[in-house]
Amino acid sequence: MSLREHALSLFRSAVGTVRPAPMLKRAVKLQGDACPQLVVKGRAFPVKRNLYLVGFGKAVLGMAAAAEEILGDHLIRGIVSVPLGIQESLQRAGMQEMLLKPHSRIQVIEGAKNNLPDPEALRGAGAIQELAEGLTADDLLLVLISGGGSALLPAPIPPILLEEKEKLTKMLASRGAAIQELNTVRKTLSLLKGGGLARLAYPAQVVSLILSDVIGDPLDIIASGPTAASSHSVQDCLQILAKYNLLHSLPKSVETVLSSSPTTRTAPEDYSHVCNVIIGSNTLALDEAKRQAEGLGYVALILSAAVCGDIGHVAALYCQLIRLLCLGFAGLGEGPLGNEVRGNLLQLAAELDIPGLNLAEFLQALRGLGPEKPVCILAGGETTVQLQGTGKGGRNQELALRVGLGLHRAQGAEASSPLGRCEIIFLSGGTDGQDGPTGAAGAFCSPQLVDEAFQEGLDAEAFLSNNDSYTFFSHFQRGRHLLVTGLTGTNVMDIQAVLIRPTDRS
Ligand SMILES: Nc1ncnc2c1ncn2[C@@H]1O[C@H](COP(=O)(O)OP(=O)(O)OP(=O)(O)O)[C@@H](O)[C@H]1O
Ligand SMILES: O=C(O)[C@H](O)CO
Structure with a gap:
């Protein structure tokens, strides 16, 4: 296979x-x-x-x-x-x-x-x-x-009307409120939440x-x-509304409910x-994938079930991780380049601040891997995309495209790059089977993606800058790199897998 x-x-x-x-x-x-x-x-x-x-x-x-x-x-x-x-x-x-x-x-x-x-x-x-x-x-x-x-x-608390609550939630979402913030406000204004x-x-x-x-x-x-x-109080809700500059434009009904709720948490x-x-949960899904990967002969490690943050930073993290694994296969993991890549990884992880991730410990576990077996790194979570373009895509396809581009650049920047001596696949997919408003769940990429696409007249970077990952992957090799599962009937956020083996073993 x-x-x-x-x-x-x-x-x-x-x-x-x-x-x-x-x-x-x-x-x-x-x-x-x-x-x-x-x-x-x-x-x-x-x-x-x-x-x-x-x-x-x-x-x-x-x-x-x-x-x-x-x-x-x-x-x-x-x-x-x-x-x-x-x-x-x-x-x-x-x-x-x-x-x-x-x-x-x-x-x-x-x-x-x-x-x-x-x-x-x-x-x-x-x-x-x-x-x-x-x-x-x-x-x-x-x-x-x-x-x-x-x-x-x-079930808005009276006298709040459904439309008023919906408008407030929409405004919070459009101003970038995280789900924790959004739902803290929803809970305060609802009878059932x-x-x-x-x-x-x-x-x-x-x-x-x-x-x-x-x-x-x-x-x-x-x-x-x-x-x-609930671990939140009305005070938390007010702080969130203030943070997104909404405190002074609240409907009367919302003000009434907020002022009649106890401001501190009661008994x-x-x-x-x-x-x-x-x-x-995402963790359960990753555990199962790990078991399967081991059955397929991989050394499998779970990076985190909480990968979140800016998609560009997350893509850079995966690229550096792949570089490090390839250096390891080439026996160069402990040299100056390996140390440089580890430093990059620690810096990226600090910027992303992934909850519960102890990257230093993870890197230590990687050090113990021998060159005998192929490696599978699994992770999950949900990245954030700041939409700039008008294209069609989703978080997972964009992540795969970004990783493909990052690996291409890394390969071009290093004479006899260790990336060239490994077979590499990166996959990112939404577990619900739908990535953004597209018909795909996600996409695969490899370090060869950009060059191969170029031969077909497709400029990966141009598609990326228009957030047009779905159009890119639909055209590239006639959609061969799209992950298409159809609706799965479940949803535990997104999953990523990195699979690597030295070329001479393939
Ligand atoms: N053109 C695009 N390129 C990249 N990402 C996009 C694009 N259009 C939408 N998205 C992203 O897709 C996501 C919305 O799609 P979707 O409805 O699948 O979200 P979701 O968070 O997966 O929903 P769910 O609650 O079902 O998990 C948002 O994260 C949004 O930024
Ligand atoms: O319904 C919601 O609030 C979100 O999907 C998070 O669970």
């Missing part, structure tokens, strides 16, 4: 492990005939036809279908709020297993067109609220949560199964944490009736 085929198979296995059905089956089991129990990650909850289900998020339909299969007759009723058109798209993609069966007990409400809250999503949130409020201490509420849940569960849903469901037992699309898997930020105690609320479990 070629490195490309290996990279593709690693990506597929990473995504496969966080697809709704396998994920639910790993996390939830119904056990015992006489006294049935729902066992979730080692905790057992007695069930006797007392189960209710709600869900909201882009991957929730498939999660609900898998959950209903597991719960059987114990499920009384459910409501899920999912993206507009998702049932039709899944049907068209032939993904029947992600659709509910004809006589399902779960009601589906589609809304939040373009990931923005709308009256349909509001209706979904209202129905979910009503269901939660009607539960008793004998009931168990299973909550399915995935990315996109914030827009699919809008920031633990609100769990509070309303009390005294029922609440079990939340969460597919994380946020770096670090913070329970109170993913989908704005409807079943998690911690009791969430002992809630069990929040992350059942899918």
Whole structure:
């Protein structure tokens, strides 16, 4: 198999492990005939036809279908709020297993067109609220949560209107607010976010199964944490609004809600009736890819599941890492060039400030690698693109193009570059199967990409400066380097894989 085929198979296995059905089956089991129990990650909850289900998020339909299969007759009723058109798209993609069966007990409400809250999503949130409020201490509420849940569960605190909240969220997003900031504001202005849903469901037992699309898997930020105690206060919200210069242009209704909320955090609320479990994450996907890579004969290492920051810096980090690995294969890793590259890497990592990444330790682990085996470096997260051009692309395709360009330049700058003595593949892909507004999930690149494209009359640098990575990869070798998976029905951010082996072994 070629490195490309290996990279593709690693990506597929990473995504496969966080697809709704396998994920639910790993996390939830119904056990015992006489006294049935729902066992979730080692905790057992007695069930006797007392189960209710709600869900909201882009991957929730498939999660609900898998959950209903597991719960059987114990499920009384459910409501899920999912993206507009998702049932039709899944049907068209032939993904029947992600659709509910004809006589399902779960009601589906589609809304939040373009990931923005709308009256349909509001209706979904209202129905979910009503269901939660009607539960008793004998009931168990299973909550399915995935990315996109914030827009699919809008319940602004009166007198705030949906349009007012939407406008504020849009303004924050367009001014560059991070998801942590955005959702801190959303929680303060919402009835169901920031633990609100769990509070309303009390005294029922609440079990939340969460597919994380946020770096670090913070329970109170993913989908704005409807079943998690919030670690933020109104003061935090005010600070964010001030940071983005919005404090003095707030609608009256928002001012009213903010001024009537306690400014400091009150005594911690009791969430002992809630069990929040992350059942899918970028880390889980990377762990699976690592296992597969080892099975394919690679020495596999995970760099981080939290790679974030400016895409240009992230691309530079990958290029330097690839250079270092090639130097290692050439036996030059400990020479002056190796030290220079390590220095560059440490500086880039310091600038990017990737949460939890100890690059010095990672570089130490690389030092221990022998030249015998091919190497696979895996990573995940979500980069940031500052759009300057008018082209078509996505984070992953742009990252692959940038890495391709960076490797080309590094090769050109060094006489007898060690890059030339290795076979190298870099892959970046969105686990949801859609990278930006394009039909691809991501792309592959190698150090030869720029030259080969040039021979076809394609100037990689020009495409890049217009953020036109999709057009580039669609034309280049007729799209051979595009990663096309179709919608996967899951989302744990993006995944990158670097595969390297010395040329003489290929
Ligand atoms: N022409 C482009 N080139 C590069 N990146 C782009 C381009 N157009 C959009 N993007 C990026 O694509 C992302 C938006 O696409 P998408 O809807 O897939 O986002 P997402 O964060 O993956 O959504 P989700 O919440 O489903 O994960 C943004 O990060 C945006 O900067
Ligand atoms: O829904 C949301 O808030 C985002 O997808 C983060 O989880």
